[in-house]
Amino acid sequence: MTASNDFRAFRIHNDAGYRASIETMNTDALSAGEVLVNVAYSSVNYKDALAGTGKGRILRQFPLNGGIDAAGVVAASTDPAFKEGDRVLCTGSGLSETSDGGYGEYVRLSSQWTIPLPEGLDLRQSMILGTAGFTAALALLRMQHNRQSPALGPIAISGASGGVGMLAIDIFSRVGYDVHAISGKAEHFDFLRSLGAVECIDRHTLSFSGKPMDSARFGGALDNVGGPMLAGLLPQIAPYGNVAICGNAGGIAFDSTVMPFIIRGASLLGIASAGTPRDLRDEVWQHLASDWKPRHLDRIATREISLDQLPDVFERMLAGDSFGRTVVRIGKA
Structure with a gap:
């Protein structure tokens, strides 16, 4: 040195x-x-x-x-x-x-x-992304590795007005997914739509049936909240859709059943961005600098x-x- x-x-x-x-x-x-x-x-x-x-x-x-x-x-x-x-x-x-x-x-x-x-990013852009953008892109990578596709239906993104949520809206919509943004800050809905959300859902008016299974509403989800939000989303995931969980603002525990997993083949994917293996890191950052770069x-x-x-x-x-x-x-x- x-x-x-x-x-x-x-x-x-x-x-x-x-x-x-x-x-x-x-x-x-x-x-x-x-x-x-x-x-x-x-x-x-x-x-x-x-x-x-x-x-x-x-x-x-x-x-x-x-x-x-x-x-x-x-x-x-x-x-x-x-x-x-x-x-x-x-x-x-x-x-x-x-x-x-x-x-x-x-x-x-x-x-x-x-x-x-990576070529395609400058230093400032890389930190606008930072852990938040890396987390959103890692979730997309893991979901697509598990056969997520736009054909399964829209992607719900909870905590949509946070850093991970905003970047996820931009990234997922760029790749071709219809994004339904869930947020408790309705005053930001116009902004979220401008990032690519096709629908905005007010968390305060969102209600879940509490049933083990519900009508399939989403092809998959990126959940930044955990707790009751995660429990409510799982029964609404389409067959063989994925829920990627990366946050716990709503609590570390959730009450659910095995039904979404054994009836619809839904998958729950943990997104642990801090300890991601190097090969996945390289793959994610290459995407973020090119075809997944937020607009x-x-x-x-x-x-x-x-x-x-x-x-x-x-x-x-x-x-x-x-x-x-x-x-x-x-x-x-």
Whole structure:
């Protein structure tokens, strides 16, 4: 590695109580890894808000820099696969859990999880996508691997006004699916339609029968909510359709039966974006840079902030007062 550098980072501690703030630190103090990256952009995800405020048990060791996403330029590398000046990105993969994350002017990454920026994306676009876009595209990939197709019927997307939901609307509609967006924020329905939703459903007026089986309404679903939402969607999935589950805002438990699975052959697919194997990561990012690239990235990125503005954004996100994707501008692209 090159000579050490001092830099600014949003660092999280848990010694004399949980605390997080902007600090000056040295690259020598960063977590181990083969690739030192000068970070240009990161993003804000719900997981980041939980970690940054201490309202969720995200970090497995302390102290660490926050930020589960990072994109920037290689400053130094001990792995010949990466050289100084290469543009790279990383999402999940232990960032802000077991190693320092992207909320710093530098991050040191394991080469195993460092993704060369694919042609078709710039660094800022890669972080508008970030974990949220990666999650949405991973869900589509797994569903299509399990024979999901537009012919099965529309795709329900719950939590549609969140980052994953918006990007999923854009991605699924671009690929040819009719998207039915479910959201509790009816004031955003026009925006969701402009992203590609053909129908918007108000979560507050949505009711489920509670029966083990119901009329098939959706060809499949991407559920960001869990809990009663997941339980209600499963009986309405068409034969051999898939429900991809990637969130738990509505609770970690759900009450269902085996009937949708053994009568209609429905499948429930878990989307664990943080620990996705490298081959799937590469496949997803290639899609996101080409045939699945959302058409409305700049509109979905509703806010760009600095490191200093993170605490306020965290509180607003946890209070449910967030819309679209927040990009964190850290350094020069």
